[in-house]
Amino acid sequence: MVEKRGVGTVLTHVALILGIGLLCFPLYLTFVGSTHTSRDVLSVPMPLLPGDQMVRNYTVALTSGVGVGVAKMLANSMVMALGIAVGKIAISMLSAYAIVYFRFPFRMAAFWAIFMTLMLPVEVRIVPTFEVVASLNMLNSYTGLILPLIASATATFLFRQFFLTVPDELVEAARVDGAGPMRFFKDILLPLSRTNMAALFVILFIYGWNQYLWPLLITTRGDMNTIVMGLGQMIPSADDYGDWPVTMAAATLAIVPPVAVVIFMQRLFIKGLVESEK
Amino acid sequence: MSAIAIRDVRKTYGKTEVIHGVSLDIEDGEFIVIVGPSGCGKSTLLRMVAGLETITAGTIDIGGRVVNQLEPRERDIAMVFQNYALYPHMSVYNNMAYGLKIAGFSKADIQARVEKAAAMLQLQDFLDRKPRQLSGGQRQRVAMGRAVVRDPAVFLFDEPLSNLDAKLRVQMRLEIKRLQQSVGTTALYVTHDQVEAMTLADRLVVMHDGIAEQIDTPLAVYERPATTFVAGFIGSPAMNMLPAEACGADGLKLANGEIVKPSEAPLPEAGRQVTLGVRPEHLEPASESAAELMLEVSAVETLGADTLAHGHLIGVSNGDGELVARLPGNAKVNAGDRLPLAIEPGMAHLFDAESGKRLGKDASGARPFRSKASASAEA
Structure with missing residues (x-):
């Protein structure tokens, strides 16, 4: 650690506080905006202190919103984000396990095929994917929201790298102890991957929560909207004034779950990213 | 079973x-x-x-x-x-x-x-x-x-x-x-x-x-190491290996021309290339006249209980004459000394130079050498 004294300390703190202020001000503004009436928000200058309309605005947002209630959209988003995070972890762990621990024909080909999809973001393959999902009658369903986003080269790769660091002797000790492949996975590998899984869960949950384009494409019914796309629709366009305070309230609500996930899993998350002992 | x-x-x-x-x-x-x-x-x-x-x-x-x-x-x-x-x-x-x-x-x-x-x-x-x-x-x-x-x-x-x-x-x-x-x-x-x-x-x-x-x-x-590899691997410091040539009943000719006289049959036939192995602990100081090997000491390691004298056979400057002797801890030896050594009776080993296999039918521990130094063992 570099130790600084006097002016140095003051300067670094000023810089830090400025930086935090810069990052947090828009969030604060969103919150303030969600506690006033529509008229107050649109007046110039905009109020910088919380108003007294908080309860009303949030109630409206949660129950009726602009089209669909935010509560419903939050639930949809939650299902999608959880589904994507859990599904991705499960699938990529299993495929990494297969690639690292089993010798089968075209093993490396399989690995490279997975690795190559790293280069193809969702947007590139979105038209064929939509076609497939539509043909399978999965439009407007949770399955349709989750399934196409579940395969993950990144997570597979991360688990592969982690599995490679697990000493071979551990596998051998387990074999001598009589543990078959499934037992070894369940009793040894899974507990050892706990922190990695936690770190990935945080990243993938936020990834899933923030999906915009895909839900926009495959949901046509309002009650399947996710909160992120719902927010997009709540922003007034053309000559519509809209209800800004309600929109702001919805936006504030939309960031609560990801923040909660990060806060609650922070300890494991950091451990999973920095841990190298083993 | x-x-x-x-x-x-x-x-x-x-x-x-x-x-x-x-x-x-x-x-x-x-x-x-x-x-x-x-x-x-x-x-x-x-x-x-x-x-x-x-x-x-x-x-x-x-x-x-x-x-x-x-x-x-x-x-x-x-x-x-x-x-x-x-x-x-x-x-x-x-x-x-x-x-x-x-x-x-x-x-x-x-x-x-x-x-x-x-x-x-x-x-x-x-x-x-x-x-x-x-x-x-x-x-x-x-x-x-x-x-x-x-x-x-x-x-x-x-x-x-x-x-x-x-x-x-x-x-x-x-x-x-x-x-x-x-x-x-x-x-x-x-x-x-x-x-x-x-x-x-x-x-x-x-x-x-x-x-x-x-x-x-x-x-x-x-x-009774079966091969030169075993002889060199087991024992510390490792066994000394001296290339030699059998010359019939006279004994073995070392690289410096000196002859070590063996006593008992079976002796290798004349002209056969052999390796003479002697453990450092089986070399003992001898008088000049009784010496079988003359060591020119190049380094001395004092371990307390023992003193290790490293050096080479006089007259052999290449690696073939490298020799280590383990002497009592109180032995007075310095680098540069000429040290007359005798092989403890019955403690020499003979291997075929090419195959590295032990020579002689001594699986039960027969001793192919009689030491000339058995008469005197003072430093």
Whole structure:
């Protein structure tokens, strides 16, 4: 650690506080905006202190919103984000396990095929994917929201790298102890991957929560909207004034779950990213 | 009936054969140490017994059952690994109990066995700890405990002490020996450390380049090494090897032209190239007249109990004359001295220069040399 004294300390703190202020001000503004009436928000200058309309605005947002209630959209988003995070972890762990621990024909080909999809973001393959999902009658369903986003080269790769660091002797000790492949996975590998899984869960949950384009494409019914796309629709366009305070309230609500996930899993998350002992 | 019978076992990786047919019979309760330099195939052999490597050719038989095609868990073995291979997320108790749980033992039975093993290894106070909270020696004991609880037909040790510091190694060496004796289980132990090998083994297997060069008791290996490799590998400092030429009844001509006179038959026929081996501890100071070898000392190492005099035969400046003598701790020797040495009676070894095989039918310890120095032994 570099130790600084006097002016140095003051300067670094000023810089830090400025930086935090810069990052947090828009969030604060969103919150303030969600506690006033529509008229107050649109007046110039905009109020910088919380108003007294908080309860009303949030109630409206949660129950009726602009089209669909935010509560419903939050639930949809939650299902999608959880589904994507859990599904991705499960699938990529299993495929990494297969690639690292089993010798089968075209093993490396399989690995490279997975690795190559790293280069193809969702947007590139979105038209064929939509076609497939539509043909399978999965439009407007949770399955349709989750399934196409579940395969993950990144997570597979991360688990592969982690599995490679697990000493071979551990596998051998387990074999001598009589543990078959499934037992070894369940009793040894899974507990050892706990922190990695936690770190990935945080990243993938936020990834899933923030999906915009895909839900926009495959949901046509309002009650399947996710909160992120719902927010997009709540922003007034053309000559519509809209209800800004309600929109702001919805936006504030939309960031609560990801923040909660990060806060609650922070300890494991950091451990999973920095841990190298083993 | 032997506990383990290894019959002409071979191992091939691709086109390279790394183990060229090893055969070994191990009696029930015997402690066998496989020793050799790194890359000699000793670990591969052990892993084939464990079932962690496939056997290319030959058979391995454990307790009267050919196990070539069996999984490790079906072979009735337990293994202790070099880096312990403890499950890092399990407590000491669970580490030891894991194999039993899989084997379907009852909870009470598992507890009884683990507690008995823990008592034997003084691990009672650590059963709730995780491996990372233990010291190296304690981890090693847990690894041994994991082997003991299963009460297998064979213990397999793969260099279990090489991660420990020197002092702990000596202590754990004794503990392993004591443990093996108290449970009476057959043990197969791999190491590159000759002290471990000598102290632990009932019988030694000295391996070199995929061949078992000699299989015998530690003392027999020390006294009658079968090849120059074994002679050089067992014993510290290593045995002196002097190239020589047999000249009939006269004896052996060394590289400097001096003749060492052997006494007993069978002597190699004249003209045959041989290697004369003498351990440093079997060279003793002699008077000039009685000296068989004249050493020009180039360096002296004082160890307290002993003094090692390094140097070369006078008149031989290339590597062929390199010689080490182990003298008493109070010997007065300095670099640059000329040191007359005699070979202790009957302590010389003779090997064929080309094949490296021991010469003479002295499997029972016949001594091919009579020392001229037997008359005088003063410094």
